[in-house]
Amino acid sequence: MPRYTARERRERYLREYDFQKRTGKQFFPYAIYHDAIMSVIVVGVIIAMAVFWRMDFGAVPTDASAAREGGLLGPAYESRADPAIEGYDPKPEWYFFFLFELLKIFKTPELLIVGSVIIPTLMMMALIALPFIDRRPERRVSRRPVAMAVGVAVPIVLLALTWRGDQGAGIAGEASNRPGATAFAQTLGCGTCHKLADAGTAGNVGPVLDDALPDYAEAVQVITNGRGAMPAFEDIGEDQINCIAGYVATWSGGEGETPGPNAASAEQAYPAACEAAGGEYAGEAGASAAGVPSRGGSAQAAG
Ligand code: HEC
Structure with missing residues (x-):
């Protein structure tokens, strides 16, 4: 590329400007007109x-807990929000996952401002x-190692954070009907802090119990x-x-009908203790026998 002096550049610019003034179209009304039409x-x-969606979404079920079916553009309403669900894991849209993950990294109150304000700013x-920093006219990739390194590193970091942000969160599912599951997920609220697949919880304050695999005594x-x-x-x-x-201890790290690796540590005590505790602790059979009213609907209706 030929290099021009500042003066040559200015002259070229003035020539071009003059040319456009004579032959070009004016912003008003031409561009405005295009924009208005678009x-x-x-x-x-x-x-x-x-309008199509309004005609298409079909009847709205009167029963608040009924599944919502929609037409081509989705249902009229999603299911009602249920304030009794304690294991709910609020999750942002995917394009905010990287910020979400930053918040998880800096989660103590003193550090929170680093992830929420300082780094994004x-x-x-x-x-x-x-x-203002990079004013060199050089455009060749091989001669711009710093810019290239930053240009590659930033998207990688963002993608990695986005991916991690998705991993940790997980959608809260339904508790199994095993003894202790409902108490874990709802009655005691363990699930607001802990992720445990069998209980369908996705909290991310404490360790993921499916990974921590605590034994019974611990x-x-x-x-x-x-x-x-x-x-x-x-x-x-x-x-x-x-x-x-x-x-x-029994169901962390377990899958389906297979108890987790530390199940043996709780073998004797566990079901008997739940039976003795009764209510939501006893699992499906015990819970309904004791006439425990359904809390949060879905988790107890599960199974
Ligand atoms: C307020 C959030 C919170 C709640 C509620 C909560 N936990 Fe925790 N839990 C934590 C944190 C944080 C840790 C990690 C503590 C540490 O090691 O500093 C932890 C650790 C644990 C551990 C040890 C995990 C390991 O690393 O071996 C177990 C087991 C556990 N919790 C079970 C439960 C159960 C069961 C309940 C419900 C009765 C519950 N937690 C409720 C936050 C919570």
Whole structure:
């Protein structure tokens, strides 16, 4: 590419400007006219889709818990929000997963501002500053190692954070009907902090129990006395604690009908303790026998 002096560049620019002034079209009304037509088309399509959707979504079920079926453009409403569900894991849209993951990395209250404000602000400022920092006319990739490295590293980091953000969260599912599952997911709210597949919970404050694989004695200890950010559950009673600890030891890391690797540590005590604790601790049979009213609907209706 030939190099021009500043003066030559200015002359070229003035020539071009003059030429465009004489031969080009004016912003008003030409460009405005184009934009107006395009905007009318876009709004028209949105209105048409709304009208089509209104005619298409079909009857709205009167029963709040009934499944919502929709037409081509989706249902009129999703199922009602259920305030009794404690294991719900709020999750942002996928394109915010990287921020979500940053928040998980800096989750202590003192560090929160680093992930929520400081890092995003620094990145935004770097973007704004970029044209002022990098003023070389060089465009060849091989002669711009720093820019290339940054240009490759940033998307990789963003993609990795997005991927991780998706992993950790997981959608809260339904609790199994094993003894202890409902108590874990709903009654005690363990699931707001812990992910445990069998209980269908996806909390991400405490360790993922399917990975931590606590054995029975350890679980009893932690549940009774608390540990770190985890509160003590001493007050719920001994049978209850033994039941929940047994449930966690048995079904963490388990899959389907196969108990997890630490199941043996709880074998004797677990079902008996849940039976003794009764209610939501006893699992499906016990719960319905004791006439426990359904809390949060879905989890107890499961199975
Ligand atoms: C407020 C959030 C919170 C709640 C609620 C909670 N936990 Fe925890 N739990 C944690 C945290 C945080 C840790 C990690 C503690 C540490 O090691 O510093 C933990 C650790 C554990 C461990 C040990 C895991 C390991 O690393 O071996 C078990 C087992 C456990 N929790 C079970 C439960 C059960 C069962 C319940 C419900 C009765 C429950 N937790 C409720 C936050 C919570």
